[in-house]
Amino acid sequence: MRRGFAAMPFLVALLPIIVSSARAENLDAGKSGARLFADSCAACHRSARGLAKGRFRLTLYLFLQQHYTSSADSASALSSYLQSVDTPAAAPARKSSARRSSDRREARPPRPPLPVRGR
Template sequence: MSPAKIGCGLLVAIVLAALSGAAIGAQNLDQGKPAQKLFAEGCVSCHRSPRGLAKGRFQLTLYLFLQKHYSSGSSSAWALASYLESVDSGKRLATKPGAKSASRTSLRPPAPVPRQ
């Protein structure tokens, strides 16, 4: 082999090694965030509410769609898919221990409205 071909091959190997090193140092900024926060940060600009977004869809297909188009990783895509399904099915996602959940009675006014 000629020295020019060896030098070119060495240059290509160095460039590939440098590019793969940058990819290794990348991190998932969405990892560990709750699904409600992921929705608030990424989806609210186009969708006012999570209601109806998972209606009529299987959780797996929703997960694959979110992973391919909108999320930065598989864990955040699964969290979003689970959240959207729980909103449409009426189920609540498990919250952290000690966190207060909003009940329907807390949405009512504190006293009856006086009649005129």
């Protein structure tokens, strides 16, 4: 009982530090992804476009959280933003399907092109 009371002054002395560090963590709270990007990323990345590179949102989120943003909320907002402005990156998917169709073409004899409709 006595020891608990003895700790009180220390806790009271620590309170401003605890409160101020909590406030520092919340500096970016409530900012939109676009705002976060303009504030903390645009200095090095001129445009947000093309940064996501078709990555999954979770991959992006983990990357951002690990490398850049201190809070999960900012990382989440930023990854959504980067995805929303990303150029449609269907290139890898398109390439693999193209390869598959060319494989099919090799396996079968060549076919004439489709007849033009409406003739």
